[in-house]
Amino acid sequence: MDVTLRRSSLAARACGLLAVGVAEGSARLSGAALALDLATKGALTRALAAGDFKGRASDVALVYPEGVKAKRVLLVGLGPAAKLDEKRIRLAAATASRRARELGAGSLALALHTAATLDDATAQAAAEGAVLGHHRYAAYKSDAKSALTRVELLVEQAAPRGVAAAVRAGAIRGEAVCLARDLASTPGQDLTPIQLAARAKDVAKRAGAKLTVFDVAAMERLGMGCVLAVGRGSVNPPRFIVLDRPADAAPRGKKPHTIVIIGKGVTFDTGGYSLKPRDGMGKMKYDMSGSAAVLGLFASLPALGKLPVRVVGLIPSAENMVSDAAYKPGDVIRAIDGTTIEVTNTDAEGRLLLADALGYAKRLSPETVIDLATLTGAMAIALGRHAAGLYSRDDLLASELQDAGEATGERLWRMPLWDEFRTEMRSEVADLVNSDEKSEGGSNKAAAFLEHFAADMHWAHLDIASTAWTYTERPDASRGPNAFGVRLLTRWLEQRVRG
Ligand code: BES
Ligand code: MN
Ligand code: ZN
Secondary structure (H helix, E strand, O other): OEEEEEEOOOOOOOOOEEEEEEEEOOOOOOHHHHHHHHHOOOHHHHHHHHOOOOOOOOOEEEEOOOOOOOOOEEEEEEEEHHHOOHHHHHHHHHHHHHHHHHHOOOEEEEEOOOOOOOOHHHHHHHHHHHHHHHOOOOOOOOOOOOOOOEEEEEEOOOOOOOHHHHHHHHHHHHHHHHHHHHHHHOOHHHOOHHHHHHHHHHHHHHHOOEEEEEOHHHHHHHOOHHHHHHHOOOOOOOEEEEEEEOOOOOOOOOOOOEEEEEEOEEEEEOOOOOOOOOOOHHHHHHOOHHHHHHHHHHHHHHHOOOOOOEEEEEEEEEEEOOOOOOOOOOOEEEOOOOOEEEOOOOOOOHHHHHHHHHHHHHOOOOOEEEEEEOOOOHHHHHHOOOOEEEEEOOHHHHHHHHHHHHHHOOOEEEOOOOHHHHHOOEOOOOOEEOOOOOOOOHHHHHHHHHHHHHOOOOEEEEEOOOOOEEOOOEOOEOOEEOOOOHHHHHHHHHHHHHO
8 A cells, every 4th residue: 555645735635535633622623624624614513513523532424525626525533632642643544544445435635734743753653554444354355345545644735854754654664564464364274384484584675684494404403392392293394483684883883782572473373282172263373473573573674764783583483283293291392492391281382482482582692582472361361452461570671661562552561470480380300391280370370481591681571362363343453463562562672772
């Protein structure tokens, strides 16, 4: 989808749908709303007077006024003007592009501002929202609805310098989320670890990153016993995928810091011999949502400009299957760092993949390591679906991540890493078990297991099993995998490197 900034009056621009944001409860109209009202001889005033549209954040009204070249006009509520922020603008733009798609409008013009005061953040949020609202996973739909081909952000006066670039950046960031959603929505049959590596190759290329893919022989040499064990039961062999984006400019005389982002890449999780129940197993195609978030971050990097840090993405990828070759409960495996693990539950496979990835990360002497994983069903038991779990001993990193999530609408809730949980993960026959027999505190114990491998690193773990699937349609996300974490990671990295 093509998203551009265009200078034109609201009345003069021909398009399938013209969307105008209207703030709630203002006695006098202003900005784009006022311009529209004047051009249409009061279409907006009439809608407000009828009382069916009040400008609340969820309000929309479709009108067909004279006086504009647009085929139709959508009034989109922005909520109270005093509370208008990037989030609201993103959602308003998403609401408009979603409606434009449903209407088969063909082209959309967003009139968010008439003044020359349009700032970069607003323009970026609008562009991003327009891309997100429009997205649908339609790869297997025979009757895929006609997509929007063009989205324009209309400004009446010349916009300040930088705004056009902000629009492009917003579109790139939105498209990166769509890419991650498409990956997580792809059925396991069509996204095996090898296919995931092929997709990573495209992303790496566009991000200026070097891609390395370790196959089974390479992982054997490295001693990645965990990834190998999880992947052993499938005809689709496991892969360990590394994206390495060097720093553009290091601080004078210093080696640039390395930031490592790890994403769980289970392309399908049957549970293995500790088989999952049949209900809802099909959802487990999205068990690579953590890795999709990593790829989404890399796809967003071109929007961040020059980076003073090296960014490394690590994706341990496997298909967790049942077969005569599969790993079994009771097996003892050895992680890359030498730790031995008694596999008490083959369905606790994600933490095994992450163990090898964390061990590999340590060799890169990273400044910060963040992992994302659809790790435990227990996460949604603990938090419901309105936050992902954040585990970290590093208060600064934790608050940075929480702030980034607050800004992007990807909420994180801090969870405990108490020593007692680690004690519960000790094994009688090996160093650790991958799952203890009790189900209480399931996500905490998974995090405690990971902490064994992350020790001595500045590390945060995000358990996104509670949030990575959208159950009720939102303006900016349809039902299904939603690429939770992409925008959060991008925002966090942006703040980290720009301050
Ligand atoms: N991929 C699942 C976790 C999951 C469950 C994600 C539901 C999204 C929705 C993970 O591999 C898993 O199976 N975890 C087990 C852990 C248990 C065996 C300790 C779980 O949550 O039941
Ligand atoms: Mn599992
Ligand atoms: Zn899993």
